[in-house]
Amino acid sequence: MSNILEISGVNKTFGGLHALSDVNLQIEEGETHAIIGPNGAGKSTLLNCCIGRLIPDSGSVTFDGNNMIGMAPHDINHAGMVRIFQTPEIFPDLTLLQNMMIPALAKRDGTFKFNPFKSLVGEKAILEEAHATLADFELDKFHDQLGGSISRGDKRRLELAMGIIQHPKLLLLDEPTAGMARHDTNRTIELLKSERMSNMTKVIIEHDMHVVFSLADRISVLVRGHIITTGTPEEIKNDPKVKEAYLGESEDE
Amino acid sequence: MDAILIQILNGLDKGGAYALIALGLTLTFGTLGVVNFAHGALFMMGAFCAVLFNKILTISKKVKDESITFFDAYKETPYLEIWWGDTGTAIIDYSVPLSIFFAIPVMLLVGVIMERGLIKHFYKREHADQILVTFGLAIVIQEIIRHFFGANPIPTPAPEIVSGSAAVGAFFGLNENLVYPWWRLIYLAFSLSIIAAVFAFLKFTTFGMVVRAGMADRETVELLGINVQKRFTVVFGIATVVAGLAGVMYAPILPPDYHMGMDFLVLSFVVVVVGGMGSLGGAVLAGFMLGLLQSFASMNEVKAILPGIDQIIIYLVAVVILLVRPRGLMGREGVFED
Amino acid sequence: MIKKILSSNPLIMLIFSAVVLSAPIWLTPLGANYPDLLQKFAIFGIFAIGYNILFGLTGYLSFGHATFLGIGSYTAVWSFKLLTMNILPAIILAMIVSGVFALVIGYLSLRRSGIYFSILTLAFAQMAYSLAYSVFTPITNGETGLQLSQQDPRVLDAMAGIAVTDGIPSTNLFGTLIKSMDGYFGFYVAAVMLIIAFYISLKIFRSPFGMKLRAIKSNQTRMKYTGFNTRPYLLTAFVISGMYAGLAGGLLASIDPLAGAERMQWTASGEVVLMTILGGVGTLIGPMLGATIIKYFENIFSALNDSELHNIFDFLPAGMQEFMVTVVSPFVGEGWHLTLGLVFMIVVIFLPGGIMQGLNNLFGFIKRLFGLGGSSSSAADTVSKGEAS
């Protein structure tokens, strides 16, 4: 298997704080890769460096053979790397259907398209796909409600759907189940394991070990800006370094 | 050289005024997140506090001019002069500085009523709504003032002793042509002390610390369970008083009329934004910078090279600064950017 | 039922056109059926509709749109002076030149967002105004305003052999089609433009492009990570609204060939902001309603004086009449500003979404009253929801 994402030697400091130091990580095509680590370990910073929200001080991020550093967020999206945010980032003033149409249109129209005379209701293919994806995520019954009006769990699933509809080559998920009740968490796990998503390459940042071990093919552990180890779930479970770094954290969950 | 010196002095003087006028706005703007288009009207109300106080002091005994028969023309003598002679005259002479004590409670009351009665309900509303309601309020305030005071400017002179100019040049052993009006020097000193007082209040009191914390991160402060509402009322009151005092002291420089606030509204917004949203220091810095630049741009030598530069310098500088520094001189990320 | 009508473009256009073109009839009872005011309703309606494409859809609050109106007017007058008295080239040139200015100002201003954007546009506008008033007097004729003169070259007209012998010629549409833009002809030209402008706005609102603009307003960060380069979208919206303003300015000059710098003052920019908010930001019809109301106040309320009030309250007994005149007179004539200020406050306090929200509430109330309605919603409703009719 080839690596779809290669992060090598990435450093990022904020003021004096070393958020990431010399991070190396390879994501293989088709795998579900979890990144775990205690709070403040730099997990979100790492994701931000991948999608262009932050620019690393040094190092390289290569996605699908192309250098991503310095690329604008929208170009990274079109390269096929899509991120799902921890706090749901949806369009609160648009309906769910419209929330779905936007990423679908992005996929079709590219970064900019001026089509003021095309009718929205005439976008049959896009509408169909949006409805279908909403249905997959059990959200179609809300399709005419505003994004801001649905529950938090629904919002997170909506965001997941917005990512999926773009058929990304790599999906970056930032704590997809944080703050969810057990019931919702299980549903999300099922979704991520579903036929539609199981073959998709995914990077998941997660606290919930239950989620991590149900989904991940491989796991990397990030502590204070360092990747201390990468391995299969079994290897990680038995790694003493991880236990040391994680003492107390995992027991809570 | 002398020409430069006096333009520097003039720039500082203008800057002090700009900073003081903008200070109240940056408080409401930065702390409460309210776009207050009635700020100019508050400034104008301050100036009219001076006018009203002067009118009260000069309530006069009217002696009809008998030579005029078609209408009532009076020779007016203030009762204060009749009762107290020279003391009365002196009190009237000092009406502008004295009206500060009149303006503080009045403006505080205005501020509290305005915040409790109107602004409070608009904290969570969109900026567009805030603009419309405060603009409407500004018009209403203006028209009320006009109803009582007319549309013409009303002379509100400074005390006799400081109505001339100070021989600044002679004092420093320079050109004796280097003079500057006493009242403007007083205004500069006054604005510096008010700015210092507001800074000290925010810096050294617990109240001020909470307010500053609120400016930085309002949600967290609210989560801490601090009664932010009450403090907001106080902050708005302070902002109103500061705007009012800026107006009171400006009355001798610019005879007040009901429309004067609108002329300062745009300017104060520019100063606040150039300084950076939510930054008091930025507003002060921007005020002085714009004042100095405007003063220099108005020099005949400069205008000979760039005609019309004096009329646009403030806006030109604003554009350049905002393009170079995304959040003004001292603004922080995330304030007023959505 | 109402929903169905609102989701059908031809029906909307039909109703809209009928209402606009019959304005001279139904505005008669309101005393607003004279050409000049009707023209202003239509022209400022265009201005506000265009402004709403920027502010209503993207949420970017420009405080300098009057600049483009002014530039449009100047361009049109220059076109009358140099080229021809035909309004068509004047209007097209006005839109092009305003569009170019909007492109430059928008390109620079859109590097910032929020209040910083607003102040940038304001600063550009104030510079344009100050310069037009003073340094650029050779182009703008300063405070007096740019006027036509009999001696103007009018190259194209001269080539066509149209000689002017007596006084200043009037603006026209291809000479014979419409000979003069005054009076009701002016209104109908402006009204047709308004209908076209509204149609384009409607199409934009209901296009993928329009939805993307609304998505930018809703969550710009998300748009970027969804794969959209938001700046070209914003710039396009800015230029479109600038061209609408240019069209309005060109029409103003076509009907009354005079262009003054005060048209570009910040108060004029503020006026279109107020019109839009008053009517309802982001709604299709709201900004036009706002424009109409503000212009109505400016022209009709300001002209009422005591003797006219007496006529209005003529039907009352003498004592009541006196009383009503006394009560009302502070709010009209020279007090029209006061009324306008109060209207702003009342509308925004009680109707956060502007007048359109008030109307929606009213329709909702009527529906409930008659037990109509129901919640069946079609795909079109869902797609166009959020534009609030």
Added chain:
Amino acid sequence: MSKKTPTLDRRGFLKASVATSMAAAAPMFFIQNSYAGSHAKTFRNMPKADAKSVTLGFNVPQTGAYADEGADELRAFKLAVKHLNGEGDGGMMNTFKPSALKGNGVLGKKVEFVTGDTQTKSDAARNSAKRMIEKDGVLMISGGSSSGVAIAVQGLCQEMGTIFMAGLTHSNDTTGKDKRRYGFRHFFNAKMTGSALGPVLKEEMGTERKAYHLTSDYTWGWTQEESIKETTEGLGWKTVKTVKTPVGAGDFSQYITPILNSGADTLILNHYGKDMINSLTQSVQFGLRDKQVNGKNFEIIVPLYSRLMAQGAGKNLQGILGTTNWNWALTDDGSKAFVKSFGKEYGNPPSQAAHTCYVQTLLYANACEVAGTFYPPEVIKALEGFKFDGMGNGATEYRAEDHQCFKDVLVVRGNDKPTSQFDLLKIVKQVPRSAVEYEAKIFGGELGPYKV
């Protein structure tokens, strides 16, 4: 999604357009009779022979900086209408000669009026004037407090074939390069101010002075600067510098500071209204009036005075020279009659703006009587070259070539010992008409046709 919704394709749009034009046709038909053909004929507003009344339009600033001046103008208009209709004491109708006015309205029709707000903005003033012409059917428009506005409205009135009797406007352009056949000005202008001021300046300040101008950066300011410069340089004065200041600057300090070192000994403020009050107040604060330069007392001159605005400058105005069109303290019969009538009605003396508006209204009415018709070309001809007296400025003539009134001009000084709240100006000299006359052709411009 499954439901089909109609979209507006080309055919749909065509259908809509057809319906649209049908809707358009209805009102067109409706209005056809009243508004056909060229606009000038349409809106000339000739009253029908059996009409009981005629309407005049008074277009004054009711909001903004000149609102008080506008209010005073409006009072004068109302008084004039009253007198024309034979109510009240008649005011200057009794002193005005030769008068064809009968006190029964104009040509036997009662005079009514409508009002409007110019906001001191050209656009708003034109909107308001158009409303008066199109909706209210006025025969004449008068008023205004700014030259820019006056010129803008005058241009409109020419196009619309409605006579414009200008109110307060002082720019040379109003009856110079922007003069119009349908526009008439009773007020004096900057050129006349210069001519009147010249001899007094020579007498009081000598022939060796160095003048520094601060000038409002717009038409009126420029023409006044030009006229005053011409006069003072004719006296032998030197012009050190002329500086343009933005209108409504508020704080003029940055323009005043350079004066201190300029070597000038005279400051000429070509400002009006609020700008004048502010620049004067601030100049005095800068100690300019206490200064000695070149062995002379530093002097400030405000060429155009207005009593209403002078109130705003307070004590700063005392002793400062300027000119005015008219003052209530004049003692000729006309002025006395007017002040009496106005004072009784409103309890205060009229301003010069009120005076000129009152006179203009009477002059228009008289011209209609003389012409025996309201038909504008005839009324214009009756006004052109009309000579009259008894209106407060001595023998006066409406010059036919440029529609400018020529009459005496008052040189005044801010009163340092006022006996009442209205006693702000002291008349220094009543400069005779002969001293302020000039050739009409020096400013160029075209009056345009009688028939439009």
